[in-house]
Amino acid sequence: MNDADSVRMKFADRGSPFAGERHLKQTLEERRAMNLINRKTFERPDEVRRHMLRMMAMGAIFATRPGAYADELVKTPAQTEGPFFPDKLPLDTDNDLLVINDSTSPSDGIVTWVTGRILDPTGQPVRNALVEIWQADAHGAYLHSGSDNGDKRDKRFQGYGRFLTGSDGTYGFRTIKPVPYPGRTPHIHYKITRGGKHLLTTQCYVKDHPGNAKDGVLRGITDKKQLESIMVDFRPLTGSKIGELAGRFDVVLGLTPEDA
């Protein structure tokens, strides 16, 4: 893990959305924010950072296990963007959705780490992919002016985050376990772009959630392997004293490397 890798964990908005620049130095402000997160949410300093490193390392190990050949890769199915991509981006757009800027009050919901890799169709990692996620808060409200449950929206939840992949294609977010809202089973929205070019819009789901069978968007995917590829097995994070979960979602793009 080099410096460039470590700073990707705190990929912050500098007023040039989607420019895809990587910030090679954490600002004092970011360090202060991270320290506040650590004090409030975790017992030991740097626990956020160490958790993220551990989750990302696990992701890299699983992705390179023997037998993960390209012909076994299932392309991640494209799915609707839905109507609730934020109509106004939050003030903080980093990969920690639990806390906005230097707030000392984390959002409601079950703390959940989602990590994975962005891969091309041959299984090679895709570098400099901008991974954007957005999801409803613990009360089923999106960061969108037209969201259902808007009056109940958790203003402490960032609702949206982004992460720029490095050479190993790995990404990571700290967020909450997705919850159902009227008409939908729990899900997290993903959009992948590279150099401003759109590569994929999709969603991931909670494996074995009872709402999955009735979900209209999910029922639109008829290929069994594609369906399995978007199910995330959220499990208790080993050693967590606050009941955190962790899940892995690899994204396999359908484009050739030249296209990307």
Ligand SMILES: [Fe+2]
């Ligand atoms: Fe949604």
